[in-house]
Amino acid sequence: MTTLNDSSAPQSAATTRFLEEAAELLGPRGFTVDPDLLEPWLTDWRGRYTGKALALASPATTQEVAALVALCAQHGIAIVPQGGNSGMSGGATPDDSGEALLLSLRRMTAVRQFDVEARQITCEAGFVLQTLHETAEARGLRFPLSLGGKGSATVGGLIATNAGGTQVLRHGSMRALVLGLEAVLPDGQVFSMLTPLKKDNRGFDLKQVFIGSEGTMGIVTAATLALSPAVAERVVIWAGVPTLGMARKLLLHCEAAAGDALEGFEVLPQACLEAVLDYLPDARAPLEGKHGWHVLIEVVADRTGADTLRERCETMMADAFEAELLEDAAMSANEAQAEAMWLIRESISPAERARGPAVQHDISVPVDKMPDFVETTAPMIEAKWPGTEAIAFGHLGDGNVHYHVIAPSVTDGAAWQAGTGKEISRYVHDLVTEWGGSISAEHGIGQLKKDELARLGDPVALSVLRAVKQALDPRGLMNPGKLI
Structure with a gap:
């Protein structure tokens, strides 16, 4: 052999x-x-x-x-x-x-239990996110986490990376949605805590050790997940604002007006919109004219609030106009228009790839600091590396943006990414750390950011992580070379 x-x-x-x-x-x-x-x-x-x-x-x-x-x-x-x-x-x-x-874990796809009244599902690690959505919807419920790779992403992978997505603003990341967990420890023992309890003070919440651990502490095999009532009505709004700071003010207004009904609040600059329109020949700009920044807002309701949702959204946006928080806005009249708006948001990354090489950063800073961070640091990067373009887009509502730096016209994109691109990433991570942020908001550390975490991470926090790793996996057999 x-x-x-x-x-x-x-x-x-x-x-x-x-x-x-x-x-x-x-x-x-x-x-x-x-x-x-x-x-x-x-x-x-x-x-x-x-x-x-x-x-x-x-x-x-x-x-x-x-x-x-x-x-x-x-x-x-x-x-x-x-x-x-x-x-x-x-x-x-x-x-x-x-x-x-x-x-x-792709063969482990069973649904072990589905409790409609408790709004909980227990499924195995190989269960695909899209199938989870469909399974919940068939019973009048939903799993409130979605992302672009839902057709391949699995429950185990989502837990291992503490995945986020577009609905974190209201529902939180996977860490907030995992009620119970089953995992195999590095010695082969099975840690089983699938039954959720509202109150349980028997020491540490041990399931949290495995959520976001990227397979370095053990192997997640099943989980009990929280479900939500199905969406009976949703309204998607596209707004144009002059600055990211104004988008932040609009966010605060929408949070006050919509409360828990505010499901998503995404931002993208004019350059991103234009790149998508070039990339998708059938796409149309939702608004007339150009705006410094564009905001995608989603507001939802279950059956109890469906009848009044559109009226509440109209009032919310009329008040925003009166307060001069936006320049223009359009509201979806049906699901087709809502999906067309979301398609623009979801096409930013492939449209960017079509433009040429870039270095991508999945970062977060405190929500209230994000506008100042982007508006301060983007010119610094473009001045330090002439010809580059620094853009930010994503989940303003939870302080997480995808901060990309697009290369100038280069003949060898791979060489640029390996050389100048790494210098830029190091600089971006330095800036994020100075602003009290994180170099990984929702994509994990993996092997991509392992060295940067070791360089910039809090020494005490890193020592605790290593101590837990040493206790559970003293021989380092679980996913070596990742995270820590």
Whole structure:
């Protein structure tokens, strides 16, 4: 038997024995060393990282995961867990040593329990987000977290990265939506706390150790998630404002007027809108004329507030006009118009890629500081690197924007990203830290930002993270080279 990273190199007897035992444990559906079957899962979604793996394991039950992890611990085999392979920071991609086992949770897709009255669902880690949406909707409920990769992102991956999305303003990130958790520890023991309790003071909330840990503390196998009433009516509003500071004032106005009905508040500059209109030939600008910034607002209601939602939105925007908080606005008249507005927002990233190379930063600063941060730092970057364009777009309501720096016309985009791009990212992260922010708001650390976290992270916080890691995984077998 040979390794996948070098088909001509003989493996050690210990490695061969591990592969034989793992294959016997999981069977042909659950274990393979076929390079063709592994190849699609060895490169991250963005195409930045490509690694090698000893084999691909696809257990179908928590018991199989536990037995496999125990076997890996016995043989000293590192494990790289993977959900939908749609992460943004290379957190689910193995290194190039070829010595780690790639562990896929994609076969674990069962719904173990669905309690409509309690608005809770217990499902396994491989359950795809879009399927979760459809399952909840079929019972008159919804899972209030969505993102662009919902067709491939899995529950386990969302938990491991503490994913956010466009509805964090109202519902929070995955950390707020996970009521219970099941995970396999690095020694093969099963941590099971799936039953949610409103009050439980038996020590630490241990499930939080695994949420956002990127598979470095254990492997999430199932979760109990909070659901919400289905949306009976929604109104999407597109507004034009002169500055990001004015967008912030409009946010405060909408929060006061709409309360919990305010589901999303996204911002994008005029340059982003123009890039999308060039990219999508059938797209149309929602407003006449140009505006410094554009705001996408979503307000929703369940059955109890559906009849009056549109009237309340009209009053909210009329009051905003009277207070001179915006220059123009358009309100969706139907679902088609609402979806067309959201399509513009969701097409910013592919439109940007079509323009050429850029370095992307997923950052957050305190919400009240975000307008000043963007308006202060963007000119600094463009002056320091002439020809670049610094743009910010995203979730102003929760202080998280995607802060991208687009390259000038270059002949070798990859070389620019590897050289100047890294210098720019380091500078952006320095600025974010100075402003009291985070270098990773919702995409995780993975391998992309590991060195930057070590450089800029609070030393005390990092020491606590390392202490927990050492306690749970003293041999460093869980997703090595990621996060910490």
